[in-house]
Amino acid sequence: MKLGTKIIFFVTMFFSIIFLLGGYSLISYYDKTSMEREVEAAVEQYQYNKFVIQSALITKGEEWLEGVADGAYDISSIASDMNHTVAICSIDGEILFSDFPEETQLDKVLEGVETGKVNYQFAEIESRMYVLAAGKILQADTGIYLITGVDVERVFLQQEQMIQRFGYVYAVAIGAGVLLIILLSVLLTRPIKQLTEAAKKIADGNYQERIKVSSEDEVGQLARHFNRMSGAIEEKVQELSDSAKQKEDFVANFAHELKTPLTSIIGFANRIYQKDLSREEQKQAAWYIWNEGMRLEALSHKLMDLTVLNHKDFELQEMQADILLKELAKEEIEILKEKNVRLSCEAKAAYIDVEYDLFQSLLLNLIDNSIKAGADNLQLRGYVDGENFYVIQLEDNGSGIPENEIKRIKEAFYMVDKSRSRKLHGAGIGLSLAEKIAEIHGSSLSFESDGKSGTKVSIRLNRKGGKTRRRGR
Amino acid sequence: MRKDKIDTLLVFCLSFTVVFGGWFLTKGLLHCKENEMLTAKGQIVLDNTKADEEENNPAMQQDFVPQVLSEDQMAEVLTVWEAGGREILHEPMAGQMNMEQAIDAGTKWITSLAKQYVLSADFIGYSFRDTSAVLCTLDSFASLEESWISYWVITYTGDDVKIVLKIHAATGQIWKADISMNEDKMPYGVCTDEEVLATAFPFLPGTNAEIITEDNEVYKISENKKISAMLKRDSMVVNKQTPVERLLLSLGTNM
Numbered sequence: 159m160k161l162g163t164k165i166i167f168f169v170t171m172f173f174s175i176i177f178l179l180g181g182y183s184l185i186s187y188y189d190k191t192s193m194e195r196e197v198e199a200a201v202e203q204y205q206y207n208k209f210v211i212q213s214a215l216i217t218k219g220e221e222w223l224e225g226v227a228d229g230a231y232d233i234s235s236i237a238s239d240m241n242h243t244v245a246i247c248s249i250d251g252e253i254l255f256s257d258f259p260e261e262t263q264l265d266k267v268l269e270g271v272e273t274g275k276v277n278y279q280f281a282e283i284e285s286r287m288y289v290l291a292a293g294k295i296l297q298a299d300t301g302i303y304l305i306t307g308v309d310v311e312r313v314f315l316q317q318e319q320m321i322q323r324f325g326y327v328y329a330v331a332i333g334a335g336v337l338l339i340i341l342l343s344v345l346l347t348r349p350i351k352q353l354t355e356a357a358k359k360i361a362d363g364n365y366q367e368r369i370k371v372s373s374e375d376e377v378g379q380l381a382r383h384f385n386r387m388s389g390a391i392e393e394k395v396q397e398l399s400d401s402a403k404q405k406e407d408f409v410a411n412f413a414h415e416l417k418t419p420l421t422s423i424i425g426f427a428n429r430i431y432q433k434d435l436s437r438e439e440q441k442q443a444a445w446y447i448w449n450e451g452m453r454l455e456a457l458s459h460k461l462m463d464l465t466v467l468n469h470k471d472f473e474l475q476e477m478q479a480d481i482l483l484k485e486l487a488k489e490e491i492e493i494l495k496e497k498n499v500r501l502s503c504e505a506k507a508a509y510i511d512v513e514y515d516l517f518q519s520l521l522l523n524l525i526d527n528s529i530k531a532g533a534d535n536l537q538l539r540g541y542v543d544g545e546n547f548y549v550i551q552l553e554d555n556g557s558g559i560p561e562n563e564i565k566r567i568k569e570a571f572y573m574v575d576k577s578r579s580r581k582l583h584g585a586g587i588g589l590s591l592a593e594k595i596a597e598i599h600g601s602s603l604s605f606e607s608d609g610k611s612g613t614k615v616s617i618r619l620n621r622k623g624g625k626t627r628r629r630g631r
Numbered sequence: 632m633r634k635d636k637i638d639t640l641l642v643f644c645l646s647f648t649v650v651f652g653g654w655f656l657t658k659g660l661l662h663c664k665e666n667e668m669l670t671a672k673g674q675i676v677l678d679n680t681k682a683d684e685e686e687n688n689p690a691m692q693q694d695f696v697p698q699v700l701s702e703d704q705m706a707e708v709l710t711v712w713e714a715g716g717r718e719i720l721h722e723p724m725a726g727q728m729n730m731e732q733a734i735d736a737g738t739k740w741i742t743s744l745a746k747q748y749v750l751s752a753d754f755i756g757y758s759f760r761d762t763s764a765v766l767c768t769l770d771s772f773a774s775l776e777e778s779w780i781s782y783w784v785i786t787y788t789g790d791d792v793k794i795v796l797k798i799h800a801a802t803g804q805i806w807k808a809d810i811s812m813n814e815d816k817m818p819y820g821v822c823t824d825e826e827v828l829a830t831a832f833p834f835l836p837g838t839n840a841e842i843i844t845e846d847n848e849v850y851k852i853s854e855n856k857k858i859s860a861m862l863k864r865d866s867m868v869v870n871k872q873t874p875v876e877r878l879l880l881s882l883g884t885n886m
Contacts (some may be wrong), residue, residue, distance in 0.1 A: 159638045167646040174650045178657045186664055193668050201675050205720040206765060209730065213763040216731045267672070279672030287669070293677075314665070321661055325654065332650055 161350065162343040169339045170332070177331055181324050189317055193280075196289050196310045201276050204291035204306040207240040211295055211304060224300050226254060243288070243307040249300070258307060259284055267292045268303055286311040349377045353384060365392035411571035415457060415586070419450035460587040463519070464570075467594045472513045474599065476622060479548050480505035482512065483540045486521050494536075499529055505540030508548045509622035512599060520595040523588040524552050524615050531556030531574075531613065543618065551616045560609035567605060568593040677722050695728045697803040700779070706857040708779050708799070709806070709884045717770040726778040727800040730764045733783035737796045740805045740831075741787070747830040748821040750810070761788040766800060782806070791873075792816060797881075804834050807881040814866070817876040824849040824862050831880045832860045859883055 215223050226246070245256035245264055258264065267279050267290045276293045288307040295302050352369055359367040368388060369381045426443040429435065435443065487503035494501050521538075528536055533556030543549045559567055559574055566572050570590040589603070596603050596617050607613040700708070723729045728736065745754035768781040781800040786793065797807035808831065822830070825842055828851045829835075835853055843850040849862040865877040 159635055159642065163639055164642070167642045171646045171649045174646075174653055178653045182657050182660060185661055189661070189665060189668065193671075197673075197675070201677075202720050205677065205722075209720070209765045210763055212730050213734070216734055216764075217759070217762045270674070272674070275674045275676050277672065277674050280669045282669075317665060321658060325658070328654060 160347075162347040165343040165346065166336070166339050169342075170336055173335050173339070174332060177328060181328065185317075185320055185324060188320065192313050192317065196308065196313055197278050197291075200278060200289040200291040200306060200308040200310075203241045203308055204276055204293060204304065207242075207244055207304055207306050208293065208295060210240050211246075211302070215295075223295075223302065226302060241306070242309070245305040245307075247303040247305065249294075249302070251303075254302065258305075264290070264292075264305055267305060271303065280310075281307075283307070287314050349381065353381070356384065356388070360388055360391065365395055408570050411586075412461075415571055416454070419453045422450045423447050457587065460591060463591055464587065464594065467516075467591070467598065472516060472598055474511040474513050476509050477512055477514070478507060479510045479540050479550070479619075480507045482510075482514070482517070483538055483550065486518055487538050489518075490522070490525060494525070494529075497529065499534050499536060501525070501536045501538060503538040505538075505550075506542055508540075508542050510548050510619045511622075512619070516595045516598060520592045520617075521552070523592040523595075527588055527592075528552065528554035528556050528613065531558070533612070542621070546621055548619050548621050549616055550619065551614060553612060553614045555612045558607040558609045558611055558613050559605060561607070564605050564607065568603065695732050695803070697728070698726065698779075698801045700802055702853055702855050702857045704779070705882070706884050707773070707775055709858065709882055711769060711771050711773045711775065711780055712782070713883060714771070715769070718767040719770055720765055720767055721781070723766055723800065724778050724781070727766070727781055728783070728798075728803050730766070730783070732803070733766075733798050733800070734762055734764055734785055736798055736803050737783075737785040737787065737794075737805065740796065740808075741794060744830055747826070748818055749827050749830050751816050751818055753816070757789065759787040759789045759792075762786065763788075776801075802834075805831070808879070810878040810880075811875055814874045814876045817878065825851065828860045828862050828880070831862075832882060835860050835882075857884065 228248075243257040245258050246254045247264065247268065248254055251265060251268065253264070256262070256264070262281075262283050267277055267281070269277070271277050271292055271294050273294050273296055276291050278289060278291045281288050281290050287310050289310050290305055290307050292303060292305040295304055356367050356369050365388065368385045371378050371381045371385070423446075426446045430440060430443050483505040484503050487501055491501050525536060531554065533554035535555045537551075537553045539549075539551045539553070541549055541551075557575075563574055567574070568589050571586040572590075573586040593603050599617070599619055601617050601619055604616050604618075605613060606616070741750065741757070742755050744750045745752055745757075762785065764783055764785045766781060766783050768777075771780060773780065778801045779799075783796075783798040783800055785796045785798060787796075792810075792812040794811075795809040796805050798804065799806050824844075828849065832851075835851065835858065843852065847863060847865075851860040851862075853859065859882070861879070861881050861883060863879040865879065867875045867877065869875070
């Protein structure tokens, strides 16, 4: 059942029950107090009538009451001074005078009458309601019963009218109430419907869908949070989409990089197999096969490293940056001398968190890249940048990177000069690896180059006292 | 979906039952309650059973001792009377005169007026055709002794004469009188207004009371100026009948 329908029905029932309970209580209370008032009024009338009889008794003497009690005296003249409908009975119950209709039974109200007390009861006499008040008036050994009847029919009529009026009010209240409840239900469920519609659209793929926030209450807050969630979903989907595309590109590039050397290897192998080649031709073909094989080997090593980087947790350790750099430089200087490449190192003291082997690999990749770009003079620097950072920079005098290609330089398999790289067994994964290592260290490589005379690569690391030791992936 | 429709239908029927059935049930219950009340009976104790015992035992009737109120107290009671309110009939309380004593006091007062020529000498020992008496109190929030507020209203009816007296139930004093009779039965010029007031209200405190005449009303102000006694004479002529003279005597606090 819809929420709006539930609200309408249950609130209507609740409202109806409360209204009826309230009406019942009020009317019952009114009835009770009305009756009590009528009883009080009847007793007061009885009291008045009693005074009339007592006055007569005092002025006419005790014999008068005896005569009245015996039925010897006519009491009608006295009765005419009394209020309302009266009856006077002897102690034996014989009716001496009565304004009531003949068939009226008065004995019930006289049951248990005591001196100083007034009995009262309701009675229907000729289709009208009366309150009968009865008491005993004693004088010496004799006495009479006095009954006073007060017509309360109008009170009953008023009560009936009140019930009827309550019925009308109830009908109007329920009618108006239901309309109000329907309106309230629509107002309450409208935002929920909007949320439902928006959720449906998002589920169908429209991740830009948002809800208009038009209030500051709980519904408004829900809408606001819904929009935030939609934004987060959109971002996540975009991330996943980008990641899937990157993987696709990676696979495509990898397949292409694999295909090129394999084509050469197969081609030259086939040539050797199919044709009678001279020794020189055989040696040349063999060299091409070896060269492409070496490329494939380098590619597989680099891919292995990339896989390891993606799936292993690395623990960084605090090290002195200047000592680290000088040590790494010292290891490379001799190797580079053989290639006629000069490496100088200048580093300021500071503490940084690094993973030694990974950092070495990063530096080697950067150096390798510089050499592939034709550099023969490399400068390795380390300096403090502000309170919290330490910058490690490698500057070369190679051919540089055109400005429009700097953005893509860190993509896997991307090469600025493919022919030069392949010649040196490059596969275009080195900088991708270096960037991955930089990410593990909580940083990123930044490149500066004018595309003509050299490249500057920097990595900015947290100094000791910055971020706490963390595990890299 | 089908279950949803069944649920909606069930809830609709339930709410219909509650709304309409509830109304009929309420109406039925109210009528039951009404019928229950109609079969109710009970007993109410009238004020002061002791007074009833006095009524039946003549020996006890001599026990009434009139209270004496100071001028200030009288003024307080008169203020409550003048403020008015709902009159409530009741049986005499302790400290109040009973009906016989009240009627007797009234008769004596009328006799005293007759003896002093305020009224005709015929009223000495006059037997009224009809006498009625009721004891009332006022529904008031005044912080006075409960028995001080009550008063007897005694009506003496005779041939062409009607005297209505308001007797303070605790003191037994006549504080208001409304005397109407045929012109020929009302004596004129025998007593001065001052003498009439002195006869009517002998208990009025102070011997050096001030007399003020305003329009056709004569006031006698008590010594401490808290209470005034008023005398007013009136005459009514009704269609070729003997004019009726009216003499009003009352205590009050309006001066």
